[in-house]
Amino acid sequence: MASRKFVQATKRETLIIIALYVLFFAWWYVTAYGFGDDPSQYRFVFGFPEWFFYSCIVGYIGISILLWLCVKFFFIELPLDDEEEVKNNER
Amino acid sequence: MSGNAGTIVPLILYFILIMGIAFWGNRAAAKKSDTKGFMEEYFIGSRSMGGFVLAMAIITTYTSASSFVGGPGVAYNVGLGWILLSMIQVPTAFLTLGVLGKRFALIARRTSAVTITDYIRARYSSDFVVVLASLSLLVFFMASMLAQFIGGARLFEAVTGYSYQTGLIIFGLTVVIYTTVGGFRAVVLTDTIQGIMMLVASVAILSAVVSVGGGVGRIMGTLYAADPQLLTPTGAGGAIPKPFILSFWVLVGIGILGLPQTTQKCLGYRDSRSMHNAMIIGTFVVGFTMLAMHLVGAMGRAVIPGIEVGDLAVPTLTVRLLSPFWAGVFIAGPLAAIMSTVDSMLIMCSAAIVKDLYFYYVAKNDDKKLPPKKVHGMSVVVTAVVGVLVFFAAMKPPSLLVWINLFAFGGLEAVFFCPTLFGLYWRRANSTGAILSMLTGAGAFFWLNITKTRVAGTTAIVPTIAVSIIAFALGSFFGKPESAERLKIFEMEH
Numbered sequence: 001m002a003s004r005k006f007v008q009a010t011k012r013e014t015l016i017i018i019a020l021y022v023l024f025f026a027w028w029y030v031t032a033y034g035f036g037d038d039p040s041q042y043r044f045v046f047g048f049p050e051w052f053f054y055s056c057i058v059g060y061i062g063i064s065i066l067l068w069l070c071v072k073f074f075f076i077e078l079p080l081d082d083e084e085e086v087k088n089n090e091r
Numbered sequence: 092m093s094g095n096a097g098t099i100v101p102l103i104l105y106f107i108l109i110m111g112i113a114f115w116g117n118r119a120a121a122k123k124s125d126t127k128g129f130m131e132e133y134f135i136g137s138r139s140m141g142g143f144v145l146a147m148a149i150i151t152t153y154t155s156a157s158s159f160v161g162g163p164g165v166a167y168n169v170g171l172g173w174i175l176l177s178m179i180q181v182p183t184a185f186l187t188l189g190v191l192g193k194r195f196a197l198i199a200r201r202t203s204a205v206t207i208t209d210y211i212r213a214r215y216s217s218d219f220v221v222v223l224a225s226l227s228l229l230v231f232f233m234a235s236m237l238a239q240f241i242g243g244a245r246l247f248e249a250v251t252g253y254s255y256q257t258g259l260i261i262f263g264l265t266v267v268i269y270t271t272v273g274g275f276r277a278v279v280l281t282d283t284i285q286g287i288m289m290l291v292a293s294v295a296i297l298s299a300v301v302s303v304g305g306g307v308g309r310i311m312g313t314l315y316a317a318d319p320q321l322l323t324p325t326g327a328g329g330a331i332p333k334p335f336i337l338s339f340w341v342l343v344g345i346g347i348l349g350l351p352q353t354t355q356k357c358l359g360y361r362d363s364r365s366m367h368n369a370m371i372i373g374t375f376v377v378g379f380t381m382l383a384m385h386l387v388g389a390m391g392r393a394v395i396p397g398i399e400v401g402d403l404a405v406p407t408l409t410v411r412l413l414s415p416f417w418a419g420v421f422i423a424g425p426l427a428a429i430m431s432t433v434d435s436m437l438i439m440c441s442a443a444i445v446k447d448l449y450f451y452y453v454a455k456n457d458d459k460k461l462p463p464k465k466v467h468g469m470s471v472v473v474t475a476v477v478g479v480l481v482f483f484a485a486m487k488p489p490s491l492l493v494w495i496n497l498f499a500f501g502g503l504e505a506v507f508f509c510p511t512l513f514g515l516y517w518r519r520a521n522s523t524g525a526i527l528s529m530l531t532g533a534g535a536f537f538w539l540n541i542t543k544t545r546v547a548g549t550t551a552i553v554p555t556i557a558v559s560i561i562a563f564a565l566g567s568f569f570g571k572p573e574s575a576e577r578l579k580i581f582e583m584e585h
Contacts, residue, residue, distance in 0.1 A: 006193075006197065006582070007582045009193075010193045010194050013189060013193065014189065014190050014516075016189075017185060017186060017189030017190055018190075020182070020185070021182050021186055021344075021345075024181065024182055025340065025344075028175075028178065028179070032175050032324045033324060033333075037323060037324075037325065039315065039319035039320065039322045039323055040319065042322065044308065044311065046307060047306060047307030047308035047309075047310070047311055048307060048311065049171065049311065049322050051324060052171050052174070052175070052322075052324075055175060055178070055324075056171075056174055056175060056178045056382060057382070059178065059181075060178060060181050060378040060379075060382060063181060063182065063374065063378075064371070064374050064375045064378065067185055067370065067371060067374055068371050071367045071370060071371060075363075075367050076363075077362070077363045077364050077367070078193070078363050079362075079363075080193070080196045080197050080200055080362060080363060081200050
């Protein structure tokens with residue numbers, strides 16, 4: 001049987017994923033609608049309208065990097081097989 | 092209609108390549124000498140997917156004709172706002188794997204689950220739920236595959252100049268044959284190649300659009316001159332109001348936790364490291380493809396204005412901007428996206444019929460009644476029959492079925508979202524809740540779509556998911572809880 005550790009780890013990892021999801025949504029929403037809605041007032045970054053650059057490009061690259069960091073530091077590699085786990089314990 | 096040979100040659104070479112890979116991948120299934128071992132190999136590849144392959148399998152199954160043709164077509168008409176909408180899909184891979192991945196993998200190994208239906212069978216003590224799940228999967232998948240076939244053949248027709256039927260025969264039969272012969276292993280191997288093809292295709296066409304348009308800055312200037320609204324998040328003519336775009340966070344955001352063709356991949360990977368890598372690779376690749384292809388649509392308007400039908404935007408840009416050879420290479424990308432969606436659905440239809448329905452209810456879960464040789468033959472025949480049926484339906488597309496496809500995506504979510512997600516995380520979740528949520532979810536979804544009822548400006552999926560969650564919660568509170576023994580498999584007994 002999988003250990004309590006497995007259940008706890010999956011719970012914590014799920015919470016991290018949900019936090020990332022909420023963060024991506026918040027960034028997406030705030031940058032998309034936060035720069036005003038008059039195209040004649042737009043400023044441009046690398047040729048793209050400011051809102052588009054921050055929401056669609058920075059948001060995408062940012063979440064990819066953040067996800068990579070979260071997985072690297074907080075995700076645990078656990079055996080998925082009960083047998084595999086038994087074998088590891090015997091060693 | 093005569094076509095362009097320069098375009099079709101790279102395409103045919105590409106199809107031969109993926110067929111070859113599929114036949115090569117087929118050798119593993121032949122070695123299995125027991126029924127369950129065979130089914131585990133044919134339907135889930137013996138749980139051997141590594142990180143890169145898992146990422147590609149999820150992405151390519153999820154991205155379809157609409158990511159390459161329909162979506163960019165809308166972006167052509169309404170501008171950058173539609174790219175904002177498409178970026179809602181960036182978290183697809185990490186959300187699915189992160190929320191469902193590890194628990195699914197553990198349970199799948201404990202119960203030898205090969206399909207989502209197996210998981211549902213293990214979690215809820217109800218044959219009604221199992222049969223309902225299998226049947227809705229079959230109906231929605233077949234409708235969905237049909238639309239993919241039609242989309243693919245039309246695209247082929249527009250780019251190569253050969254007829255609709257020729258396109259359907261070449262790429263439709265390719266996908267049916269390699270899926271039938273190779274099973275799941277062939278599906279994921281070809282998915283990987285197809286994923287790479289999709290990336291290459293989107294880079295090729297995006298760079299062509301940017302260079303012909305004279306750089307991003309000039310393109311944005313041209314768009315502004317044509318219609319300033321093309322540069323806003325609400326789109327030309329205010330086509331993308333906020334409640335509408337926010338409801339896509341349900342349809343292509345959290346709702347994807349209910350799509351069996353994607354969640355099923357969580358049953359088949361090798362170890363947790365593969366899953367971690369797949370989350371990262373998957374997120375990066377999905378975001379890149381969505382951004383690139385929708386930019387092609389939106390910026391394409393500055394390069395070739397005046398395309399009336401949105402769906403023709405990408406094919407027209409391809410033919411006009413790329414040389415015939417490169418147009419052939421490019422078109423392999425969207426065709427790959429289509430084929431990789433169809434192959435996953437095809438193999439799951441076969442699993443639903445052979446394993447979830449026939450093996451359990453006719454052969455009574457008895458290996459002796461269904462030896463490996465027989466199950467092999469049956470799987471191959473069933474996969475081929477389903478594929479060929481859809482193929483013939485696509486030869487003369489019936490209007491009704493195309494209409495049904497519009498609902499396939501949302502319908503699957505309506506049926507599978509609650510039983511899948513709550514079964515993993517909520518101890519009280521029981522069969523009463525599952526039945527209620529599946530029936531009310533599907534019912535509400537059809538009713539909302541048929542009567543075109545809109546709740547607070549959202550698309551139908553938002554009230555649908557809300558209704559099915561309420562039904563699930565009510566059923567679970569008032570119904571009989573699942574036995575402690577059942578929950579033990581899920582580590583929920585304490």
